Amino acid sequence: GAGVSQSPSNKVTEKGKDVELRCDPISGHTALYWYRQSLGQGLEFLIYFQGNSAPDKSGLPSDRFSAERTGGSVSTLTIQRTQQEDSAVYLCASSPWVVSGANVLTFGAGSRLTVL
Amino acid sequence: KQEVTQIPAALSVPEGENLVLNCSFTDSAIYNLQWFRQDPGKGLTSLLLIQSSQREQTSGRLNASLDKSSGRSTLYIAASQPGDSATYLCAVNTGTASKLTFGTGTRLQVTL
Numbered sequence: 001g002a003g004v005s006q007s008p009s010n011k012v013t014e015k016g017k018d019v020e021l022r023c024d025p026i027s028g029h030t031a032l033y034w035y036r037q038s039l040g041q042g043l044e045f046l047i048y049f050q051g052n053s054a055p056d057k058s059g060l061p062s063d064r065f066s067a068e069r070t071g072g073s074v075s076t077l078t079i080q081r082t083q084q085e086d087s088a089v090y091l092c093a094s095s096p097w098v099v100s101g102a103n104v105l106t107f108g109a110g111s112r113l114t115v116l
Numbered sequence: 117k118q119e120v121t122q123i124p125a126a127l128s129v130p131e132g133e134n135l136v137l138n139c140s141f142t143d144s145a146i147y148n149l150q151w152f153r154q155d156p157g158k159g160l161t162s163l164l165l166i167q168s169s170q171r172e173q174t175s176g177r178l179n180a181s182l183d184k185s186s187g188r189s190t191l192y193i194a195a196s197q198p199g200d201s202a203t204y205l206c207a208v209n210t211g212t213a214s215k216l217t218f219g220t221g222t223r224l225q226v227t228l
Contacts, residue, residue, distance in 0.1 A: 004159070031214070033214075033215070033216075035216075035218075041220065042120070042205075042218040042219055042220040042221065043205070043207075043216075043218040044218075045215050045216065045217070048214075048215060056215060091159060091160070093160075095214065103209075103214035104150075104162055104165055105150075105160075105162065105214065105216070106162070107152075107159035107160040107161075108159050109157070109158050109159045110159055
């Protein structure tokens with residue numbers, strides 16, 4: 001696609017429910033990143049994918065969070081047994097892979113999650 | 117652990133003024149630094165990317181500088197316009213995976 005597409009754009013759920021957030025990266029981008037932006041805080045890294053593998057999951061805040069990527073394309077971030085502190089905007093970004101580290105990330109519009 | 121700080125947190129200026137946004141980081145071992153713009157309800161737009169070996173980058177009315185040894189970067193916006201109103205974020209890349217550490221941003225409002 002022309003840009004990074006995320007769905008849903010807004011999600012309201014009850015505490016304890018599971019949620020899935022979807023990211024459709026730019027076609028051909030091999031690197032995919034998930035970030036979280038909580039109210040009053042900066043963006044924090046969650047996980048990144050190179051192809052279908054996730055070399056760095058260090059930012060996932062707990063084992064309730066998981067992510068997968070299939071076919072080197074779409075990624076799903078799953079939050080199980082949601083808590084109120086999970087309320088945030090979840091941003092996805094993709095990039096063509098550049099070994100030098102000079103990746104320029106293109107971000108999606110984000111999925112706003114509200115846990116009641 | 118890398119920490120990124122942005123000053124000021126908010127800024128309001130009249131149209132036409134030149135302005136400077138500041139970003140500081142604690143670990144100078146970076147690959148690059150990026151400045152982003154975030155509009156309400158939208159994603160991030162990359163404005164400028166400065167490699168660690170570079171001192172500055174320019175794009176139109178925007179100029180970003182990098183002093184890696186002192187852990188500082190500035191974003192200079194010339195002749196500000198109301199359309200420049202947004203939150204500006206700086207982010208440093210300290211790994212080959214381009215995992216970014218973000219500052220908390222400067223919210224800019226340019227008034228008529």
